[in-house]
Amino acid sequence: MSQQPYQPESVRRQSNPYEDATVQNVQYGNAASVHNERQRYIDPQGNQVERREEIVVDKNQRNANIRYWIKSIVYFLLAVFEVIMALRLLFRFLGANQSNAFISFLYDLSHLFVGAFNGIFNDQTIGNTGVFEVSTVIAMLVYALIAWGLVSLGRVIFASTLSDRQTTFTRRSRQV
Known part of the structure; x- marks a missing residue:
């Protein structure tokens, strides 16, 4: 033993x-x-x-962490969408060659986000080649409002008690 x-x-x-x-x-x-x-x-x-x-x-700290991650993810996705649509707006305004592979890819990708807003207003032709797409500007504003609403909803749902x-x-x- x-x-x-x-x-x-x-x-x-x-x-x-x-x-x-x-x-x-x-x-x-x-x-x-x-x-x-x-x-x-x-x-x-x-x-x-x-x-x-x-x-x-601390449940308040846990809720604050959840709010932080919701805000970070939503605003990151918004930034990606906004950059894609801003590039579309810029290249359409400058009259970029649509047969270029990058421009074609960018237009196809951004059409997913802008397609729902096409036809609300007529696009304005600038010079011989450029087009100012009002639908892209409207899409950028609407997505920014949706992102702001989601972040605000996360603040309400995961508010401090x-x-x-x-x-x-x-x-x-x-x-x-």
Whole structure:
């Protein structure tokens, strides 16, 4: 038995005359909860050991992180759409050659976003080759408004919760 690295539980209990454990849970309404745990005991070598652990769950911080990611993703996608449509607007305005592979790809890709707005207004011809597409400008504005609305909706859904209610639960146990 002396060659075992750890003492059996029954021997350890007998050699541990002092053991104290405290668990405390504090609830701050729906906003946050704190779980404190403290344990004091004497180990088999006779050293007094104190172990403390505190776990904080902040629902407001979690909601703030979700709002941040919603905002970041929506505005990133908006920036990609806006750049694609701005390039379309610029190249159409300057009369870029539509048989060029890049221009053809750009027009095909941007047509997915602008197609729904074609025909609202007549496009204005500038000079012999350039076209000012009002539908592209309208699409850029509409997508910006949609992105702003989604970010605002994320703020409302994942808003911080404030509460004046606090609940505390404490459990203490002591073994001698």
